[in-house]
Amino acid sequence: xxxxxxxxxxxxxxxxxxxxxxxxxxxxxxxxxxxxxxxxxxxxxxxxxxxxxxxxxxxxxxxxxxxxxxxxxxxxxxxxxxxxxxxxxxxxxxxxxxxxxxxxxxxxxxxxxxxxxxxxxxxxxxxxxxxxxxxxxxxxxxxxxxxxxxxxxxxxxxxxxxxxxxxxxxxxxxxxxxxxxxxxxxxxxxxxxxxxxxxxxxxxxxxxxxxxxxxxxxxxxxxxxxxxxxxxxxxxxxxxxxxxxxxxxxxxxxxxxxxxxxxxxxxxxxxxxxxxxxxxxxxxxxxxxxxxxxxxxxxxxxxxxxxxxxxxxxxxxxxxxxxxxxxxxxxxxxxxxxxxxxxxxxxxxxxxxxxxxxxxxxxxxxxxxxxxxxxxxxxxxxxxxxxxxxxxxxxxxxxxxxxxxxxxxxxxxxxxxxxxxxxxxxxxxxxxxxxxxxxxxxxxxxxxxxxxxxxxxxxxxxxxxxxxxxxxxxxxxxxxxxxxxxxxxxxxxxxxxxxxxxxxxxxxxxxxxxxxxxxxxxxxxxxxxxxxxxxxxxxxxxxxxxxxxxxxxxxxxxxxxxxxxxxxxxxxxxxxxxxxxxxxxxxxxxxxxxxxxxxxxxxxxxxxxxxxxxxxxxxxxxxxxxxxxxxxxxxxxxxxxxxxxxxxxxxxxxxxxxxxxxxxxxxxxxxxxxxxxxxxxxxxxxxxxxxxxxxxxxxxxxxxxxxxxxxxxxxxxxxxxxxxxxxxxxxxxxxxxxxxxxxxxxxxxxxxxxxxxxxxxxxxxxxxxxxxxxxxxxxxxxxxxxxxxxxxxxxxxxxxxxxxxxxxxx
Numbered sequence: 001x002x003x004x005x006x007x008x009x010x011x012x013x014x015x016x017x018x019x020x021x022x023x024x025x026x027x028x029x030x031x032x033x034x035x036x037x038x039x040x041x042x043x044x045x046x047x048x049x050x051x052x053x054x055x056x057x058x059x060x061x062x063x064x065x066x067x068x069x070x071x072x073x074x075x076x077x078x079x080x081x082x083x084x085x086x087x088x089x090x091x092x093x094x095x096x097x098x099x100x101x102x103x104x105x106x107x108x109x110x111x112x113x114x115x116x117x118x119x120x121x122x123x124x125x126x127x128x129x130x131x132x133x134x135x136x137x138x139x140x141x142x143x144x145x146x147x148x149x150x151x152x153x154x155x156x157x158x159x160x161x162x163x164x165x166x167x168x169x170x171x172x173x174x175x176x177x178x179x180x181x182x183x184x185x186x187x188x189x190x191x192x193x194x195x196x197x198x199x200x201x202x203x204x205x206x207x208x209x210x211x212x213x214x215x216x217x218x219x220x221x222x223x224x225x226x227x228x229x230x231x232x233x234x235x236x237x238x239x240x241x242x243x244x245x246x247x248x249x250x251x252x253x254x255x256x257x258x259x260x261x262x263x264x265x266x267x268x269x270x271x272x273x274x275x276x277x278x279x280x281x282x283x284x285x286x287x288x289x290x291x292x293x294x295x296x297x298x299x300x301x302x303x304x305x306x307x308x309x310x311x312x313x314x315x316x317x318x319x320x321x322x323x324x325x326x327x328x329x330x331x332x333x334x335x336x337x338x339x340x341x342x343x344x345x346x347x348x349x350x351x352x353x354x355x356x357x358x359x360x361x362x363x364x365x366x367x368x369x370x371x372x373x374x375x376x377x378x379x380x381x382x383x384x385x386x387x388x389x390x391x392x393x394x395x396x397x398x399x400x401x402x403x404x405x406x407x408x409x410x411x412x413x414x415x416x417x418x419x420x421x422x423x424x425x426x427x428x429x430x431x432x433x434x435x436x437x438x439x440x441x442x443x444x445x446x447x448x449x450x451x452x453x454x455x456x457x458x459x460x461x462x463x464x465x466x467x468x469x470x471x472x473x474x475x476x477x478x479x480x481x482x483x484x485x486x487x488x489x490x491x492x493x494x495x496x497x498x499x500x501x502x503x504x505x506x507x508x509x510x511x512x513x514x515x516x517x518x519x520x521x522x523x524x525x526x527x528x529x530x531x532x533x534x535x536x537x538x539x540x541x542x543x544x545x546x547x548x549x550x551x552x553x554x555x556x557x558x559x560x561x562x563x564x565x566x567x568x569x570x571x572x573x574x575x576x577x578x579x580x581x582x583x584x585x586x587x588x589x590x591x592x593x594x595x596x597x598x599x600x601x602x603x604x605x606x607x608x609x610x611x612x613x614x615x616x617x618x619x620x621x622x623x624x625x626x627x628x629x630x631x632x633x634x635x636x637x638x639x640x641x642x643x644x645x646x647x648x649x650x651x652x653x654x655x656x657x658x659x660x661x662x663x664x665x666x667x668x669x670x671x672x673x674x675x676x677x678x679x680x681x682x683x684x685x686x687x688x689x690x691x692x693x694x695x696x697x698x699x700x701x702x703x704x705x706x707x708x709x710x711x712x713x714x715x716x717x718x719x720x721x722x723x724x725x726x727x728x729x730x731x732x733x734x735x736x737x738x739x740x741x742x743x744x745x746x747x748x749x750x751x752x753x754x755x756x757x758x759x760x761x762x763x764x765x766x767x768x769x770x771x772x773x774x775x776x777x778x779x780x781x782x783x784x785x786x787x788x789x790x791x792x793x794x795x796x797x798x799x800x801x802x803x804x805x806x807x808x809x810x
Contacts, residue, residue, distance in 0.1 A: 671686075
């Protein structure tokens, strides 16, 4: 009762401030401030900004160990009105109810300090799925993004001539398909469908009002005098690092910071806003240096994760600089495309030294796995068009979790690569494989019982059942999945992961097959990294996962105690489909971007990809290289896809423009920067080309288009790496129709407007801009026509083109 009275009084006092963000200087600094100030961490507590808690429909469970290393010692001292604590089991807390406000916070006491964690009410509403069958089915099942693609989640029962059930869902678009036996098919009664990314389609349905206008807040001014304004009256909640400091109501929040911020080399202001009529607004994130908002990108360190521009490469397929370590499997059953081709660590170091990555404008390199793989061929693809085994050139079949594959180089080679990259302010991420190991891995020889069962109870093979047997399925017979329900497996594999940070100055991991590993592994790994690396070495580490699934599933791994981010495959599929398929509207991309911001936050660091080693090349999608429904896996083996026409390059440019100006971490897959073509694996994994003029395709128009796209990509990365609005800015979607999408990024007095036209014809678009600043200094970067009259913007966009408007600071 006493704690509640203290908080009520505190709230009254703070409300008197009428929106001024201010708080008395505290004697104890938070962990975040100690980290940026480089001070000791004798009592490690909440590391980094607290991730937002999203309430469930009825009950919500929060593991306080995600926020504090010793979560069992944390004490809840305040819950928002409307919530009730019903269970606290050694720091795993469960509460029920619904908050009276859309946004609030939970207060936690740890080590005699208090921390405030923002909380958001559920937005789920009931949706009734209904299907009137067109024929009689023996056993019909349904799976989709609404149920984690689990055919058993929502059993279909035929009643009164319909299959029907009700689920609670957030507003948005959802994909689904029906399943009968081993056959999957779209809804024959629903004309709405989208590509499923593997040569087929999924049906779709929408939930809620997707055109509803929510409040929008933004920063205006400069580091000397700034404020936050809203386009309608809202309730503002402001936080300094991990402490609530202000609650106010209105359309403005004056920009002042706590006095203690003046002592911190890096701290943050976070602001949330909502009203009961329109819902929750975007959130604001402002990095501070000595209490002053940062306005110049060069004030951000190399390790600032929101500053990342990532380049994804396959070591074996990038650059061969040391022929002495070229050892192919050489078995006749292994086709050349499936064997080692000579790329190595020295080749990457060579390109680092030459300035390849710096000139391209990327500051982070994601390496495919460096660990040792088998010397023999495994697996068997036996079809009417190809019969082959495979080598482990890709790195995903580890026979060791700590040794570098000698075909890639030595420990010294790897250390030199990291050192040379860091000299040039480039981060190095390593692909880590924990889910499975090769049959020849020593851990299986010592502990053969550490793997999941190869057979299911019905006698079928537990192979590639990625959704139905999510935590146990094997990817293939020679790479059994580890059983992470066993604590000893978790302990062993997390130690192996930490080894890479203790022995090499790497900056993070890309985690393979994330959703197939239980949460305990991720929590244990991140806790060990905090205890053994992050806190004692004052070191920044970025962990990004690979998960195909619903937004809820993907986001369940992203928090302070698990991963920093995941790759946003859903956004990529909407982007690639909307840009390359004229039947799919750019409004779908608009909705996908809104869903991204809703689930992962306005300032998320999810990976937004141009493609990867498992997908058709975006340039080949764009130029119509493949017929509708074509088996691109077959195509990848029977012919080498070539650039078909200039349209593919234009489409790729639009994808690059979106990724390099939208929120998140942009990821360029090797060769996409100039439009390498390709179908599925192995056609999308060709050896990298560096000399366009003397490359594999000598057609003059191809050389010209590749050079033009490369220059556009470099210009886009340059805009990204030098503009705070594209790193810490808020995002507002300004316009969307069938062919055009326009959105704005804004930070203080800095504005960037991205306009994309995926249609064939020139489009003229008129937009009313927010009345927050003067737009007279906007300039074009890619030569498109535009006019500005106060806050009225008129754009003229050529077909299949883009434009980025920025402030002219001269």
